[in-house]
Amino acid sequence: MTGRGVWFWIGAALFIALAVALALVVRNEYVFFAGFVILQFIVLATAWNILGGYAGYVNFGTSAFFGIGVYTAIFLLKAFSAPLLVQIGVAAVVGAAMGLGIGLLTLRLRGIFFSIATVAITIIAETLIINWKFVGGATGVQMLRPPVTPPFDSYIKMLFVVLAILVVIAVALARYVQDSKLGRGLRAVRDDEVAAESCGVPTLNLKLVACAISGALMCAAGAPSAMYLQFADPVSAFNLNYSVSALAMSLIGGTSHWIGPVLGAILLGSTQQLLTVTISSEINVLVLGLMLVLFVVAAPEGIIGLVRRLWRRVGKGSP
Amino acid sequence: MSAALLRVDKVSKRFGGFTALQDISVDIRPGERFGLIGPNGSGKTTLINCISGALTSDGGSIVFDGHDVTRLPAYKRTRRGIARSFQVPRPFRTMTVLENLLVAIDFGVESHGLSGDQATAEVMAILEKIGLADKARVSSGQLSQVELRKMELARAMAARPKLLISDEAMAGLAGAEIDEVLDVLLKLNGEGITVIMIEHIMQAVMRFSERVMCLDAGRIVCEGTPAQVMDDKRVQEAYLGA
Ligand SMILES: Nc1ncnc2c1ncn2[C@@H]1O[C@H](COP(=O)(O)OP(=O)(O)O)[C@@H](O)[C@H]1O
Numbered sequence: 397m398t399g400r401g402v403w404f405w406i407g408a409a410l411f412i413a414l415a416v417a418l419a420l421v422v423r424n425e426y427v428f429f430a431g432f433v434i435l436q437f438i439v440l441a442t443a444w445n446i447l448g449g450y451a452g453y454v455n456f457g458t459s460a461f462f463g464i465g466v467y468t469a470i471f472l473l474k475a476f477s478a479p480l481l482v483q484i485g486v487a488a489v490v491g492a493a494m495g496l497g498i499g500l501l502t503l504r505l506r507g508i509f510f511s512i513a514t515v516a517i518t519i520i521a522e523t524l525i526i527n528w529k530f531v532g533g534a535t536g537v538q539m540l541r542p543p544v545t546p547p548f549d550s551y552i553k554m555l556f557v558v559l560a561i562l563v564v565i566a567v568a569l570a571r572y573v574q575d576s577k578l579g580r581g582l583r584a585v586r587d588d589e590v591a592a593e594s595c596g597v598p599t600l601n602l603k604l605v606a607c608a609i610s611g612a613l614m615c616a617a618g619a620p621s622a623m624y625l626q627f628a629d630p631v632s633a634f635n636l637n638y639s640v641s642a643l644a645m646s647l648i649g650g651t652s653h654w655i656g657p658v659l660g661a662i663l664l665g666s667t668q669q670l671l672t673v674t675i676s677s678e679i680n681v682l683v684l685g686l687m688l689v690l691f692v693v694a695a696p697e698g699i700i701g702l703v704r705r706l707w708r709r710v711g712k713g714s715p
Numbered sequence: 716m717s718a719a720l721l722r723v724d725k726v727s728k729r730f731g732g733f734t735a736l737q738d739i740s741v742d743i744r745p746g747e748r749f750g751l752i753g754p755n756g757s758g759k760t761t762l763i764n765c766i767s768g769a770l771t772s773d774g775g776s777i778v779f780d781g782h783d784v785t786r787l788p789a790y791k792r793t794r795r796g797i798a799r800s801f802q803v804p805r806p807f808r809t810m811t812v813l814e815n816l817l818v819a820i821d822f823g824v825e826s827h828g829l830s831g832d833q834a835t836a837e838v839m840a841i842l843e844k845i846g847l848a849d850k851a852r853v854s855s856g857q858l859s860q861v862e863l864r865k866m867e868l869a870r871a872m873a874a875r876p877k878l879l880i881s882d883e884a885m886a887g888l889a890g891a892e893i894d895e896v897l898d899v900l901l902k903l904n905g906e907g908i909t910v911i912m913i914e915h916i917m918q919a920v921m922r923f924s925e926r927v928m929c930l931d932a933g934r935i936v937c938e939g940t941p942a943q944v945m946d947d948k949r950v951q952e953a954y955l956g957a
């Protein structure tokens with residue numbers, strides 16, 4: 397392992413330790429309600445960036461994957477009373493399969509045509525669930541939480557820690573993809589797909605792998621939502637807000653490095669939580685839109701780009 | 716077994732109702748320097764797109780190095796040894812010149828078994844030969860036109876091809892630059908690589924090629940030694956548009 401790799405894993409371990417410590421010490425449950433959502437957005441944005449950022453395939457289907465993750469958990473719960481980790485694990489497998497299937501259908505399309513196709517996927521997935529009575533159909537479904545597992549004293553704290561672990565898995569995967577041969581191939585695809593293919597890059601295969609990893613993480617992020625709200629209905633599970641947020645957070649953070657979506661999700665996610673408490677959740681979309689416009693105009697490379705520019709300026713300024 | 720490295724047999728390509736290539740057949744021998752000429756829009760690029768796999772031909776077959784590659788995707792043809800440059804350069808803009816070539820060696824050469832340093836060394840040797848070594852760490856988005864065209868050739872070479880197809884690598888270049896690129900192609904051919912050169916600049920094609928083929932409106936007008944082709948009435952007509 398390289399020096400940087402060691403630091404990454406030390407950071408990841410500290411992060412999880414911090415999450416556990418918070419869960420054991422802090423009493424106010426609201427912290428974990430809000431924290432859960434922010435961590436969930438980190439996973440979603442990180443997942444989105446693997447296809448959308450590294451390969452440049454702008455995906456509007458995050459909500460489809462997320463919603464299918466929610467309903468995978470609900471199905472497993474109702475049918476088999478499956479425990480939380482099984483729900484998440486199966487959701488990841490379903491998400492990977494879904495990513496492969498959808499990828500095969502849509503990844504031959506380039507640019508805007510791919511993006512439009514992914515919008516349709518959310519609509520199809522939502523329609524399917526609306527017509528599936530076993531998981532509650534259009535009216536939705538209510539669920540009871542099973543007893544919490546020690547050492548946690550509340551279910552929501554446990555969910556928070558589970559999400560923290562999911563964040564580490566997602567970021568580690570994104571980081572691995574970025575530094576691997578797969579990552580370089582995807583970058584070539586993003587820069588020029590025709591040239592990539594002529595250099596021997598199996599462009600379709602790489603895009604499929606990226607789409608499967610991305611889909612697995614998105615579905616896995618959705619699964620714990622069922623227990624978080626103890627209620628699910630198709631309209632909120634497939635809410636387009638997930639698609640828009642994942643994309644916006646990646647773009648605002650910066651798509652060229654795994655840290656970008658993490659920063660974007662923390663910034664936007666906490667802003668959204670703050671606004672929801674202080675004003676109303678309706679204003680979130682507006683703020684999201686404004687920040688996206690601001691960044692596209694003023695800092696097209698996102699926070700990463702801004703920091704790099706500052707860094708260079710400071711570097712030049714010093715003797 | 717035939718002696719040809721590349722056998723193009725009755726290849727056709729249509730775009731909608733428009734026939735861009737009609738029954739093109741040609742054999743390229745190993746080590747040959749082959750020139751492909753023809754007026755603008757005659758189908759030269761389309762033919763090499765069909766050979767390299769960027770397009771799939773509608774009819775006919777393409778056999779390379781003893782294997783039928785007619786239906787193979789482009790990346791597999793590259794791995795079998797067909798490399799090409801693009802008429803309009805297509806660099807990976809966010810990458811340095813070195814990284815551009817590393818993509819080609821890592822993906823274009825199957826299980827090369829090289830370490831990162833060895834791959835870099837091999838790629839640097841190519842850049843050295845092509846005269847781009849000093850630009851290795853420069854972002855490809857910042858290259859001049861000549862440098863971009865050289866990088867196109869260098870990147871094609873990084874995939875260790877048996878056949879190199881150069882699509883108008885000299886277009887828009889001035890006197891000395893043309894000679895530079897010509898020298899590069901001759902040098903590569905001297906190392907045993909078969910070269911198909913598409914070129915508009917007649918002197919360059921004629922100096923370079925052992926054999927020349929002329930296309931017009933998707934058909935072969937004639938084929939022969941440079942002198943024969945230059946003297947052919949039909950070639951002169953095709954170029955004068957008579
Ligand atoms: N992708 C395409 N779609 C439609 N027509 C094309 C396409 N590519 C080439 N053509 C047409 O095919 C003909 C041959 O083009 P091309 O092979 O690029 O000619 P050349 O390289 O000899 O100048 C031209 O008339 C061109 O307009």
Ligand SMILES: [Mg+2]
Nearest residue numbers: 759760761802
């Ligand atoms: Mg052409």
